[in-house]
Amino acid sequence: MSASPPPRATSATPDPILVLKGVSKTYATGLTALKSVDLAIQRGEIFALLGPNGAGKTTLISIICGLVKRSTGTVSVDGLDIDRDYRAVRSRIGLVPQELTADAFETVWATVSFSRGLFGKPSNPALIETILRQLSLWEKRDSKIMTLSGGMKRRVLIAKALSHEPNLLFLDEPSAGVDVELRRDMWDVVRGLRDAGVTIILTTHYLEEAEEMADRVGVIAKGELILVEEKQALMTKLGKKTLAIQLSTPLAAIPPSLEGFGLSLAAEGSELVYTYDTTAERTGERTGITRLLQGLAAEGLAFRDLRTEQSSLEEIFVSLVREAS
Amino acid sequence: MNIHAIKAIYVFEMARAIRTVWQSIVAPVITTSLYFVVFGAAIGSRMEEIDGVPYGAFIVPGLIMLTLLTQSIANASFGIYFPRFTGTIYELLSAPVSFVEVVIGYVGAAATKSVILGIIILITASFFVPLRLEHPLWMVGFLVLTAVTFSLFGFIIGIWADGFEKLQFVPLLIVTPLTFLGGTFYSIDMLPPVWRTITLFNPVVYLISGFRWSFTGTADVGIEVSLVMILIFLAVCHGAVWWIFKTGYRLKS
Numbered sequence: 211m212s213a214s215p216p217p218r219a220t221s222a223t224p225d226p227i228l229v230l231k232g233v234s235k236t237y238a239t240g241l242t243a244l245k246s247v248d249l250a251i252q253r254g255e256i257f258a259l260l261g262p263n264g265a266g267k268t269t270l271i272s273i274i275c276g277l278v279k280r281s282t283g284t285v286s287v288d289g290l291d292i293d294r295d296y297r298a299v300r301s302r303i304g305l306v307p308q309e310l311t312a313d314a315f316e317t318v319w320a321t322v323s324f325s326r327g328l329f330g331k332p333s334n335p336a337l338i339e340t341i342l343r344q345l346s347l348w349e350k351r352d353s354k355i356m357t358l359s360g361g362m363k364r365r366v367l368i369a370k371a372l373s374h375e376p377n378l379l380f381l382d383e384p385s386a387g388v389d390v391e392l393r394r395d396m397w398d399v400v401r402g403l404r405d406a407g408v409t410i411i412l413t414t415h416y417l418e419e420a421e422e423m424a425d426r427v428g429v430i431a432k433g434e435l436i437l438v439e440e441k442q443a444l445m446t447k448l449g450k451k452t453l454a455i456q457l458s459t460p461l462a463a464i465p466p467s468l469e470g471f472g473l474s475l476a477a478e479g480s481e482l483v484y485t486y487d488t489t490a491e492r493t494g495e496r497t498g499i500t501r502l503l504q505g506l507a508a509e510g511l512a513f514r515d516l517r518t519e520q521s522s523l524e525e526i527f528v529s530l531v532r533e534a535s
Numbered sequence: 536m537n538i539h540a541i542k543a544i545y546v547f548e549m550a551r552a553i554r555t556v557w558q559s560i561v562a563p564v565i566t567t568s569l570y571f572v573v574f575g576a577a578i579g580s581r582m583e584e585i586d587g588v589p590y591g592a593f594i595v596p597g598l599i600m601l602t603l604l605t606q607s608i609a610n611a612s613f614g615i616y617f618p619r620f621t622g623t624i625y626e627l628l629s630a631p632v633s634f635v636e637v638v639i640g641y642v643g644a645a646a647t648k649s650v651i652l653g654i655i656i657l658i659t660a661s662f663f664v665p666l667r668l669e670h671p672l673w674m675v676g677f678l679v680l681t682a683v684t685f686s687l688f689g690f691i692i693g694i695w696a697d698g699f700e701k702l703q704f705v706p707l708l709i710v711t712p713l714t715f716l717g718g719t720f721y722s723i724d725m726l727p728p729v730w731r732t733i734t735l736f737n738p739v740v741y742l743i744s745g746f747r748w749s750f751t752g753t754a755d756v757g758i759e760v761s762l763v764m765i766l767i768f769l770a771v772c773h774g775a776v777w778w779i780f781k782t783g784y785r786l787k788s
Binding site: 237278279299305309312325326330331370 | 537539540542543544546547550551554621622623625626627628629630631632633783787788
C-alpha cells in the first residue's frame with residue numbers, strides 16, 4: 211500500500227525480494243515435503259506456485275513465514291536472514307493461510323486492528339478503513355466473524371494480512387472453496403495490490419488461476435521445484451490438446467497432403483491424432499482444425515466420430531516429474 | 536521490543552474476559568462465597584480459633600489462593616490453547632514477536648484477571664467474616680507474584696496440552712488436590728508429624744503459608760522460605776517457556 215508503485219522488475223535488472231537456497235524439509239514422521247528448493251522471487255511480480263495437493267506448496271510458504279522449521283538451507287527477504295533478522299523480515303511479510311481460521315467471536319474491525327498491532331504497527335484507523343472498503347468488508351466491520359460467509363472470512367484473512375502494510379504477500383490457495391464470482395473479485399484485489407507495489411506469491415492447483423494472475427509460474431511436485439518459467443512460455447508448453455479422428459476405413463500411412471499437420475496414426479490406423487495449442491484461440495491464432503478437416507475432405511477420408519482430449523494438470527505433473535527424473 | 540504487539544495481545548485477552556464475564560469473574564466469586572457460607576459461617580462458628588484467628592478468617596487466604604491458582608492456570612492455558620486448537624496461532628507464529636512479548640501479553644492478561652478476581656473475593660470475604668490484614672503490601676506482593684507464576688505455569692500447560700482433556704488434567708487432578716492438602720482449611724501443624732513432613736514437599740504449602748502470614752502474621756513456614764519457593768517456581772516456568780519458543784515445541788513442526 212505504498213504511495214507510489216516501484217518500477218516493475220525485468221529480467222535484465224534482477225532485484226529479488228525473496229531468495230531461497232537449498233531449502234529442504236523432512237518432518238518428524240519421516241515425510242520429506244521439500245527437497246532442496248532454490249528460488250528467487252523478483253520484486254513486484256505475481257508468482258504462482260502450481261502443484262497438486264501434497265506437493266509441498268504450503269510447507270514452502272510455512273517455512274518462509276516461520277510456521278515450520280526447515281531442515282536445511284537459507285531464506286532471505288530483502289537480503290535479511292529470516293532467523294537472524296526475524297523481526298525486520300516478518301514485519302515485511304503478510305500471510306493469508308489456506309484454512310479459514312479466524313477468531314469466531316471477534317468483530318471484523320477488532321481482529322484486523324489486532325493483526326496490525328501484533329505486527330508492531332501503531333493503530334491507524336484510517337488505513338484499516340481503506341483496507342476494509344477495498345475488500346468490501348466495511349459494512350461488516352462490526353459483525354462477528356462467525357456470522358460471515360466463507361468468502362467474507364477469506365477476505366477478512368486478507369485484510370488481516372494487509373493490515374501492517376507488508377510488501378511481500380503470501381496467498382495460500384486463495385480460491386479454495388470460493389465461488390467463481392468471488393474468485394474474480396479476489397483476482398482484482400490481488401492485481402490492485404501488485405499495482406501498489408506488493409510482491410505476491412500465491413499457491414494454487416488450478417492452472418486457470420495461474421494463467422489468469424501470474425507473471426511467472428513455478429511448478430512443484432513431490433517436494434521438488436520442477437520448473438520456473440514466465441507464464442507465457444509455460445502456457446505454450448502445457449496448453450496442448452489432442453483431437454482424435456476415428457476414420458471409417460483404417461489408413462496404412464498418413465496421406466502426403468496432410469503431412470504438414472504433424473499427425474500420427476493410432477488404433478491400428480483407424481484413428482488420426484492431431485495435437486494443437488489451446489492458447490492459440492485466445493491469442494488470436496488458429497488451431498488449424500478447420501484446415502485439417504478440409505484436408506480430410508479433400509482426400510476423401512470419411513470419419514465416424516471426433517474426440518478431443520486435454521491433458522489434465524495431474525497428467526502434466528506426472529509427465530514433468532518423469533522428465534525431471 | 537514490540538510494544539504494539541504486547542498491547543494487542545493484552546487487550547485481546549482482556550476483551551475475552553469481559554466477553555465471558557460470567558465464566559471468568561462471576562462463577563469463581565459465587566463458588567468462593569459458597570465456601571465462606573459453608574466453612575466460614577456455618578461450620579466455622581463451631582470451630583476453635585487457629586493461632587488466635589477465628590476459623591472463618593483463617594481460611595480466607597487459602598480460599599483466595601485456591602481461586603488464584605486454578606483461575607490463573609485456567610485463564611492462561613485456555614488463552615494459548617484455543618488459538619492452537621482453532622489454528623489462529625499461525626498469526627502469532629508469523630508475527631515479528633519474541634517469546635518475551637508473547638508471554639508478557641498472554642501471561643500479563645491472565646495474571647491481571649486473577650489479581651482482580653482475588654481482590655473481588657477478598658472484598659466478598661469481608662462481608663462474611665471479620666478480616667485482619669497485618670502486612671497489606673506483602674499481601675499484594677504475594678497476590679501478584681502467585682498470579683504471574685501460575686499464569687506462566689498455565690501458559691505452559693496450554694502449549695503442552697493436545698486436547699481439552701489434558702487441558703483440564705493438571706488443574707483438576709494436580710493443582711486442586713495440592714491446594715486442598717496444602718493448608719487451605721487447616722494449619723499443617725494440626726497434622727500428625729509424618730504427614731507434616733510429607734506436606735512440606737507440596738509447593739502450595741509455601742504459597743498459602745506466606746499469603747496467610749500477610750493476613751494474620753503467623754505462618755506454617757518462614758516467610759523467606761515461602762518467597763524463595765515462589766521465585767524458584769517462577770524461574771523454572773520462565774525457563775520452560777524460553778525453551779518452548781527456542782525449540783518450537785508443540786508450536787512448529
